[in-house]
Amino acid sequence: MISAFLLNGLDRRVSIAIAVLAAIAILVPILNLATAPTSALHVPTYLVTLWGKYFAYALLALALDLVWGYCGILSLGHGAFFALGGYAMGMYLMRQIGTRGVYANPILPDFMVFLNWKELPVTWWGFNWFGYAMLMVLLVPGLLAFVFGWFAFRSRVTGVYLSIITQAMTYALLLAFFRNDMGFGGNNGLTDFKDILGFNIQADTTRAALFAITVGTLILGLLVSAAIVNSKLGKVLIAIRDAESRTRFIGYRVANYKAFVFTVSACMAGIAGALYVPQVGIINPGEFSPANSIEAVIWVAVGGRGTLVGAIVGAVAVNWGKTWFTGAFPEYWLFALGALFVVVTLFLPKGIVGTISGLKFGRSAPASTKPAASATAAE
Helix, strand or coil: CHHHHHHHHCCHHHHHHHHHHHHHHHHHHHHHHCCCCCCCCCCCHHHHHHHHHHHHHHHHHHHHHHHHHHHCCCCCCHHHHHHHHHHHHHHHHHHCCHHHCCCCCCCCCHHHHHCCCCCCCHHHCCCCCHHHHHHHHHHHHHHHHHHHHHHHHHCCCCHHHHHHHHHHHHHHHHHHHHCHHHCCCHHHCEECCCEECCEECCCHHHHHHHHHHHHHHHHHHHHHHHHHHCCHHHHHHHHHHHCHHHHHHCCCCHHHHHHHHHHHHHHHHHHHHHHHHHHHCEECHHHHCHHHHHHHHHHHHHHCCCCCHHHHHHHHHHHHHHHHHHHHCHHHHHHHHHHHHHHHHHHCCCHHHHHHHHHHHHHHHHHHHHHHHHHHHHC
8 A cells, every 4th residue: 555655645756767767777787697798788887886876876865855855954965974874884785894804803803903992892882783784874874864953943953054064074083083092993994895695796796786776775765755745744844945934934843854754864874885885896985075976966956956857867877977078088077067067057056856846847837728728718
């Protein structure tokens, strides 16, 4: 019944996106594993990993669009939630190395042995269990977002002030995780992962499975986001975005709604980080960089704010462009990214998906108004 309700409530864009993503999740692993490397249809493993990273970024963009596009919360700190989820997954993967590390310590990761740590910190307890690690992937970003939102939204911090505070939060975490005494690998972060759930993390089959899981999770995130924005809750969120003071005046507890959607969004970002780490093979404090959070905002703006599907399109398109551009003109990528944001802001304020939808609506609108115009003329 739940699935039927979700499918009935989906608009055409979301339905098409889900169908395309499902096809990608099935076809890409098949073309990677079941075709010969010499075949024209073969998808190399490096592309599977690369596009898996893109779709993890797409889930982060979707999480950001949920709060920015539908509730008007411009967060410049969602990279922090992404990184925290990634660190939770990285800590689990580090605990799986065991005696296969450089120092062959069955409990302490290599960097702790190198730094002369004598025992495992409390923050690492339990990360040898996958279930506990997945709980932390959700709990740590979610709890941080809830506490942050509880104070910020009840204090009625909005607009550019809220954006600055979120950026300050992720920068503070960046500085904290750079410290060796924090116990998270310092500047080098966590890397040299061996396996996940007993499967070799470098194997083609594992890479293909991680890709399929990432795309499948993105589909689930899209369904959850669509269910939220199409519900009564979603209508309240849009009202808060468009007229927060009026929504508060008619009796809605605006702070509670904003804290809820901000927490849900942070959990989604944490899951995106957890999917990103085993495919990339490293997590370090650089993921907390405010520039990463700003890039995520650009993905959403390019794809189309307030469309859900646009966030996915923007994340994949911009990151594919980044891969190509940094290979062809590495020194000019940041200029190209800035120019792209300026062009989109000036000439495509609704983004790619929003503009295309507007063009379709513009073509169909005159046809739908012709009968009414004719009737008026006849009268």
